[in-house]
Amino acid sequence: MAFGVIERARKVFPASELGPTAREDLVALDEATFSFEEGEFVSLLGPSGCGKTTLLRIVAGLISKTAGRVSVAGREVDGPYGDYGFVFQAPGLMPWRSVMDNVLFPMEVLHRSDAKARKRAGELLSLVGLSGFENSRPHQLSGGMQQRVSLCRALIHAPKLLLMDEPFGALDELTRLDMNDLLLEVRRETGAAVLFVTHSISEAVYLADKVLVFSRRPARVACQIEPALGRDRKRHMRYESAFQAAEREASIALGVITEETGALLAKKETLQ
Structure with a gap:
């Protein structure tokens, strides 16, 4: 059985919840169906506003589906649960807390902020290249560094599923490429399954074992692509035929x- 199953998921936002100018219900998802395995990296690719983030929040149990089935690790998702990490586009760090204390915040909520948790936080910060910044405040870090802290915070409790909503969209292109490679390294080290929302075609292909292309709202899975790149991704692969x-x-x-x-493009490549 697949680790995650989304079957005919549907989400409708009633007009009464959309504000005084809304005259009809908004169908955000319509029979979205796919599955993913433990440790698999899945990119959710589609136009802005098509419902990808809505789907991610349903998988996290942050909002309820209208119809269909959503399960993770054999458990029907009907509310928030502890075995996932969430990384948003904005790092969302608490400015009054140090880097270390920001990373440890989920463990405080879980009443597990002990020496073992601090040791793991240090290991994660080392993994993402932030050793020596444990006592820094968020305003002292670049945007890319802040997002690395956010990634560590999402991983501190060793979740089996990592949900990422355009986490690198606000970064410059070079930093974004670095973060792509870092995320692949973190994924290898932790073994977490990843659902990754992006608007970037090249980013979706480079990162994922499986790319799900969503239609315009209401979102359905229009196409599933499995790039023939293997697990060991390198930047030069972006220029290869696969x-x-x-x-x-x-x-x-x-x-x-x-x-x-x-x-025509494919034919041109074969002639080069």
Whole structure:
């Protein structure tokens, strides 16, 4: 049985909850269906506002689905549960707390903030290249460094599932590439399954074992792509034919290019 199962998930926001100008209900998800395995990295790719974040919040138990089935590790998700970590686009660090104390915050909530937790926090900070910054405050860090702290905070309680909502969208391109490689390293070290929301086709393909392309709202899975890149990803792979083939397939599914254009591009690559 798959580690995570999303079957015909549907989410409708009633007009009464959308504000005084809303005249009809908003269908955010409509029969979204897919599954993922333990330790698998899945990118959720789609246009802005299509419902990807809504789906992520349903998987986390932060909001309820209207219909369908959502289960993780054999448990039906009907509310928040402890075995996941969530990383948002904004780091959301508490400015009055040090880096170490920000990372340890989930353990305080779980009443597990002891010497063992502090040791693990130190290991995670070392893994993401932040040794020596334990006593720094968030305002003393760059945006990329703050997001590394946020990643450590999400991993401190050793979750089996990591949910990431466009965590690198606000970073410059070079920092984003570095964070992509760092995330793959962290994933190898922790073994967590990852659901990763992004608008970037190249980022989705580079990171994922499986790319799910979502339609415009209401979101459905329009296409599933499994890049033939293996688990050991390197930056030079972005220029290889297998990577470009997966990018083309995703671009066609999103409507960025037509099937005819994709076929011409593929033919051009074979002639080079």
